[in-house]
Amino acid sequence: ANGKIVDPFEGQKDIKKKLIKTVGNPHKRFMEDGLRPIRALRFASKLNFSIEKYTYLEIFKDDIKNKIKSISIERFRDEFEKVLCSPKPSVGLKLMEETGVLSMFIPEFDCCRNCVQSDYRAFHKFDVLDHLFYSCDGAPKEKLNIRLAALFHDIGKPAAKKMGIEKVLDGEKRG
Secondary structure (H helix, E strand, O other), rough: OOOOOOOOOOHHHHHHHEEOOOOOHHHOOOOOOOOHHHHHHHHHHHHHEEEEEHHHOOOHHHHHHHHOOOOOHHHHHHHHHHHHHHHHHHHHHHHHHOOOOOHHHHHHHHOOOOOOOOOOOOOHHHHHHHHHHEEEHOOOOOOOOHHHHHHHHOOOOOHHHOOOOOOEEOOEEEE
């Protein structure tokens, strides 16, 4: 009413530092609601903030992971869509991958990591997962369906990949 800002948890300092952290003990906050760790990842992605070290490390703990697994797929979907609509979704997607959250809800991405897709033409310099993440970055952020298409467009590559020995002679591919 008097225009004075009340900030008992010094949130304004964290905003200036571009830092995401919980109010109080991160373990307690995350155990109260399994969506909170995912929201921390989403806010870091959307705002281009860092996650405070101890807050971030809590996401890796088994009981926190079990709490995350207990949330409904609809609640995850809502946060996931918000990550995809952020300016650079690859940031949030990589945080989700690193923490294991992505694997909990979309395990099909796991085999895309370290799946090399380069060939003699040198079209791809990234593994399949980074290629999908960066493709999502390149799609228009206001079109969720296009970002989803970009994210999933090569998800079947690891399962369909065939390995073979190829020779390049005189600029022609011969098998």
